[in-house]
Amino acid sequence: MQLFGTNGVRGVVNLDLTPSLVLELSQSIGTFFKSGKLLVGRDGRLSGHMLSEAVIAGLTSVGCEVCDIGMAPTPCIQYLTQHWRMNGGVAITASHNPPEYNGVKVFARDGVEVSRSDETLIEQIHQRKEWSVADWKHVGRVYSRSDGIDRYVRDVARHFDRETICKGNLTVLVDPGNGVGALTTPYVLRDLGCGVRTINSNVDGTFPSRPSEPTPDNLKHLTETVKDLNIDFAVALDGDGDRAIFFDEKGQVYWGDKTFALIEKFFLMDNPGEKIVTPVSSSQIIEEVARTHGGSVIWTRVGSVDVSRKMIETGAKFGGEENGGIFYAPHIPVRDGTIAAAFIANILTKTKEKLSGLIEQLPSYQNAKEKVFCPNEKKEKVLEEIRRKADGTRIETIDGVKIWYDDNSWILIRPSGTEPAFRLFAEAKTKHRTDRLISDYRQITEDLVNQ
Numbered sequence: 001m002q003l004f005g006t007n008g009v010r011g012v013v014n015l016d017l018t019p020s021l022v023l024e025l026s027q028s029i030g031t032f033f034k035s036g037k038l039l040v041g042r043d044g045r046l047s048g049h050m051l052s053e054a055v056i057a058g059l060t061s062v063g064c065e066v067c068d069i070g071m072a073p074t075p076c077i078q079y080l081t082q083h084w085r086m087n088g089g090v091a092i093t094a095s096h097n098p099p100e101y102n103g104v105k106v107f108a109r110d111g112v113e114v115s116r117s118d119e120t121l122i123e124q125i126h127q128r129k130e131w132s133v134a135d136w137k138h139v140g141r142v143y144s145r146s147d148g149i150d151r152y153v154r155d156v157a158r159h160f161d162r163e164t165i166c167k168g169n170l171t172v173l174v175d176p177g178n179g180v181g182a183l184t185t186p187y188v189l190r191d192l193g194c195g196v197r198t199i200n201s202n203v204d205g206t207f208p209s210r211p212s213e214p215t216p217d218n219l220k221h222l223t224e225t226v227k228d229l230n231i232d233f234a235v236a237l238d239g240d241g242d243r244a245i246f247f248d249e250k251g252q253v254y255w256g257d258k259t260f261a262l263i264e265k266f267f268l269m270d271n272p273g274e275k276i277v278t279p280v281s282s283s284q285i286i287e288e289v290a291r292t293h294g295g296s297v298i299w300t301r302v303g304s305v306d307v308s309r310k311m312i313e314t315g316a317k318f319g320g321e322e323n324g325g326i327f328y329a330p331h332i333p334v335r336d337g338t339i340a341a342a343f344i345a346n347i348l349t350k351t352k353e354k355l356s357g358l359i360e361q362l363p364s365y366q367n368a369k370e371k372v373f374c375p376n377e378k379k380e381k382v383l384e385e386i387r388r389k390a391d392g393t394r395i396e397t398i399d400g401v402k403i404w405y406d407d408n409s410w411i412l413i414r415p416s417g418t419e420p421a422f423r424l425f426a427e428a429k430t431k432h433r434t435d436r437l438i439s440d441y442r443q444i445t446e447d448l449v450n451q
Contacts, residue, residue, distance in 0.1 A: 002123065003025065003122075003123050003126065004116075004119040004120075004122075004123065005416075005417040005418040006302065006303040006416070006417025006418050007095060007103075007105065007113070007303060007304055007305065007417070007418070008091075008093075008103050008104055008105035008106065008113070009025060009103055009104045009105075010094050010097060010101055010102070010103035010104075010418055011101065011102075011103070012100050012101055013045075013047040013051070013100060013101065013102050014047075017051070017101075017102055017103065017104075019050060019051065019054040020054075022051050022054040022055060022058070022104060023054045023055075023057055023058045024058065024126060024129075024131075025058065025104060025122075025126055026054065026055045026056075026057070026058025026059050026090070026104075027058040027059075027061055027062050027131040027133070028122050028123075028125040028126040028131065029058070029059065029088075029090060029104075029106055029122055030058060030059040030060075030061070030062035030063070030064040030131075030132075030140075031062050031125050031130065031131050031132045032118070032121060032122050032125060033064065033087050033088045034087075034132075035062055035063035035064050035132060035134070035140065036064060036065070036086075036087030036088065037064070037065045037066075037067070037086050037087050038059055038064050038065070038066055038067070038086060038087060038088050038089060038090060039066075039067045039069065039077060039080055039081045039084065039086045039088075039089040039090070039107075040052060040055055040056055040059070040066055040067065040068050040069070040089070040090050040091075040092075041068075041069045041070065041071070041072040041074075041076070041077035041080075041089070041090075041091055041092070041148075042070070042071055042072075042091065042092035042093065043071065043073070043074070043091075043092070043093040043094075043095075043179065043180045043205075043239055043240040043241075044071055044178070044179060044180050044203040044204065044205045044239070045092075045093070045094065045099060045101075045102050045205035045239070046099065046205040046206065047102045047205075048071070048092050048093075048102065048205065051092045051102055051104075052068070052092050055090055055092060055104065056068060056142055059090070059140060060139055060140035060141070060142060061131075061133060061134065061139065061140075062131055062132050062133055062134055062140075063132065063134035063138050063139065063140050064140040065140050065141055065142075065143075066140060066141075066142045066143075067084070067086065067143060067144070067145055068142060068143070068144045068145075069144070069145055069146075069148045069149075070144070070146075071180050071183065071203065072148060072149055072152075072180060072183065072184075073179075073180045073181050073183065073184050073240055073241030073242065073337075073338070074091050074093055074095070074105065074240040074241060074242045074334075075152075075241065075242050075332070075334055075335065075336035075337070075338065075339070076148065076149060076152040076183075076184060076241075077089055077091045077107070078091075078107055078111035078112065078332060078334045079111055079152050079155070079331070079332050079334075080111075080148045080151070080152065081107050081109070081110075081111040082109070082110055082111035082332055083111075083151065083155070084148075085109070086109065087109055088106065088107055088108055088109055088114075089106075089107035089111065090104060090105065090106055090107070091104070091105040091107070091240070092104060093105060093239070093240040094239070094240075095212075095238055095239055095240050095242065095243075096212045096213035096214070096238040096239055096240075096243065097212065097213075097239070097418075098207075098211065098212065099205055099206050099207050099212070106118075106119070106122065110312070110332075111332050111334060112305070112308040112309065112312065112332075112333060112334055113304065113305035113308065113309075113334075114305075115305070115309055116305070116306075149183055149184060152184060153184055153187045153188050153191060154191070155331070156184075156188050156331060156336075156338055156339060156342060157188050157191040157192055157342070159328070159330060159331055159339075159342070160192055160342050160343075160345075160346050161346065161350075162191070162192050162193055164346075164349050164350060165192045165193045165194065165345055165346060165349045166192070166193030167193075167349065168193075168194075168345070168348060168349030168352070169195070170193075170194045170195065170232045170233075170345055170348060170349065171194070171195040171196075171197065171229070171230070171231045171232055172189050172194045172195065172196050172197070172231060172232060172233060172234065172235065172341070172345065173196075173197050173198070173199065173222070173225065173226060173229060173231045173233075173234035173235070173247075174186045174189065174196060174197070174198045174199075174201065174234070174235055174237075174341070175198070175199045175200050175201075175210075175219075175222060175234065175235070175236040175237070176198070176200060176201050176203075176236075176237045176241065177200050177207060177209060177210055177211075177212055177214065177236060177237060177238065177239065178200050178201075178202060178203060178204040178205075178206075178207050178208060178209055179203065179207070179212060179237055179238060179239040179240060179241055180203055180239070180240060180241050181237035181238075181240075181241030181337055181338065182198070182201040182202070182203055183203070183241075184241060184338050185235065185237060185241065185244075185337060185338045185341055186198050186201065188338050188341070188342055189341060189342065189345060192342060192345060192346075194345055197229060197231065199222075199225065207239065212238055212239035213238055214236040214237060214238050214243060214244070214245040214324060215245070216245070216253045216255065219236050219245065219247075219253055222234055222236065222247055222251070222253070223247070223251040223252075223253065224251065225251075226247050226249070226250075226251040227250070227251045230249075231249065232249055232348060232354075232355070233246055233247060233248060233249060233344055233345075233348065233355045234246065234247035235247075235337070235340070235341045235344070237337045238324075238337070241336075241337050241338065242304070242325065242334070242335045242336055242337055243256070243321075243323055243324035243325050243335060243337050244256075244259075244324050244326070244337035244338075244340040244341055245259075245324045246259045246340075246344060246355070248354065248355035248356040248359065249354050249355060249356060250356050252356060254359060255322060255324075255367060256320070256321060256322050256323050256324035256325065257282060257283035257285055257286070257322045257367065258285070258359055258362065259324075259326075259340070259344065259359075260278075260282070260286065260320035260321070260322070260324075260325075260326060261283070261285045261286055261289045261362050261363075262344075262347065262358055262359060262362060263318075263320070263326060263340070263343045263344070263347065264276055264286060264289050264290065264295075264318065264320065265289050265292075265293060265362070266343075266347050266350075267317075267318050268289070268290065268293035268294060268295045269293060271317065271318075272293070272294040272295070273294055273295065274295050274316065274317055274318060275295065275296050275297075275298055275314055275315075275316040275317075275318075276290050276295055276296070276297050276298070276316065276318055276319065276320070277297075277298045277300060277307050277310045277311045277314070277316045277318070277319035277327070278297060278298075278299065278300070278307065278319055278320055278321065279299070279300050279301060279302040279303070279306065279307060279321055279322075279399065280299050280300070280301070280302065280396065280398045280399050280400075280402055280412060281302050281321070281322050281399075281412055281414070281423075281425045282320070282321065282322045283322060283365055283367060283427055284363075284365065284408070284410075284427065285362060285363050285365060286320070288363045289362070289363070298310060298314060298316065299398055300398070300399075301398060301399035302321075302399050302400075302414060302417075303417065304321065304325060304327075304334065304335050307319045307320075307321065307325070307327055307333075307335070308327060308333045308334050308335075311327060311329055311333040312329075312333060316329065316333075317329045317330060319333065320335075321335065322367075322425075324337070324340070326339055326340035326343065328343075364429075365427050365428065365429060366427065366428055366429065366430055366431045366433070366434045367425070367426065367427050367434060368425075368426045368427075368431075368434040368435060368437070368438045369423070369424065369425055369426075369438075370423075370424040370426075370438045370442050371416075371421050371422070371423055371424070372421060372422045372424065372442055372445045372446055372449065373420060373421050373449070374415070374420060374421055374422050374445070374449045375420050375449075376420050378449060379415040379422070382422070382445065382448045382449055383400060383401060383413070383414075383415060383422075385448050386401050386413050386441075386444065386445065386448065387401045389444060390403045391403075392404050392405050392410075393405060393406050399412075399414050400412055400413050400414025400415060400422075401413050401414070407428065407429070407433070408428075408429070409426070409427060409428035409429070409433050409434070409437060410426070410427055410428075410437075411424065411425065411426040411427075411437040411438070411441055412424070412425040412426075413441055413445060422445055424438055424441055424442060424445070426438045426441075
């Protein structure tokens with residue numbers, strides 16, 4: 001049975017993801033790391049403490065030494081894994097999934113998720129039950145540290161020009177959505193000299209204020225708040241604080257492609273000739289901006305681990321995803337909502353322009369997304385049939401099937417790594433064209449699934 005999906009192991013607590021499964025998975029993780037020193041942290045979900053105890057029990061049973069930092073955003077856990085020179089790390093989080101879900105992410109010593117091949121090795125240890133169980137004298141010890149978040153906040157802020165940002169007198173609204181981003185993002189922005197207001201900033205694992213995933217539909221409540229507060233921009237985070245979606249001063253919300261392209265533009269102005277790493281689901285805006293400003297794009301499969309590992313492999317300093325992920329290697333090459341917010345503050349103060357105006361200067365495309373149910377066992381056959389039926393001028397198969405057309409529109413159909421579904425992404429110059437692509441391929445996919 002495959003355990004790892006696009007981003008770690010996830011499932012509904014006490015149904016798919018039980019304490020006994022997590023215990024044995026953690027024994028497998030500890031065996032993989034040869035009983036080294038591991039960092040453990042979690043997000044604010046109700047099941048987090050229970051599963052954290054199971055992770056720690058599993059790791060220590062095979063002789064690992066565990067540093068437990070408690071609740072923290074995923075990018076903070078990743079940074080501390082690297083900064084404190086641990087052998088690896090484990091985060092108990094389901095990121096943007098609903099509150100009944102939880103999950104386990106595994107990080108290598110560099111703080112980045114372990115490679116796909118290493119995930120396979122951990123799964124093999126788990127399937128064969130080949131755990132290196134320690135005798136009673138060599139069970140691993142556990143200790144706690146409470147200084148990790150402060151260290152992370154200080155080190156993120158050091159990448160930005162505090163003096164310049166202070167002069168901008170920005171006012172920012174932060175909506176962590178009751179997630180653990182509340183523990184870092186407002187504090188970094190305050191350290192940089194921004195006036196910060198918060199909403200939904202009490203950590204609550206039931207996510208009572210809004211769904212954890214920061215999509216435009218889930219964030220409609222912020223539009224009027226932004227207008228009423230007369231702020232410069234707003235940032236909304238997901239449950240574990242690694243993704244960020246932005247509002248401009250008028251209350252307009254943007255998909256992650258737009259703000260990714262904006263940050264990319266100013267990154268390339270400061271770092272001409274650099275490489276930008278992004279999944280095939282991202283907008284062609286990214287390629288246009290790179291071409292205009294002397295950069296180049298490296299396309300990857302969908303998944304933050306794929307972006308991070310490709311950045312390390314190629315020496316790229318910057319990457320991003322259409323879902324609001326920003327990766328900055330001079331800090332650590334993982335997606336980080338707090339870094340993203342700091343970049344936007346830095347750009348606004350350096351340019352002395354409004355966010356709405358800066359976004360309007362970017363190339364413009366219309367995007368649409370859809371999800372089609374498909375049992376996991378049918379995905380491979382359905383995808384092969386979609387590839388056979390594709391009628392575009394160019395077909396790419398880096399991840400799923402991406403079909404390009406003469407009018408520079410495209411649609412990507414790829415199997416989800418976290419649920420029994422296909423994800424459809426379409427882009428074109430007009431909304432009519434994206435809607436048509438989504439409609440046509442939703443019908444094709446549904447018909448194939450039902451055959």
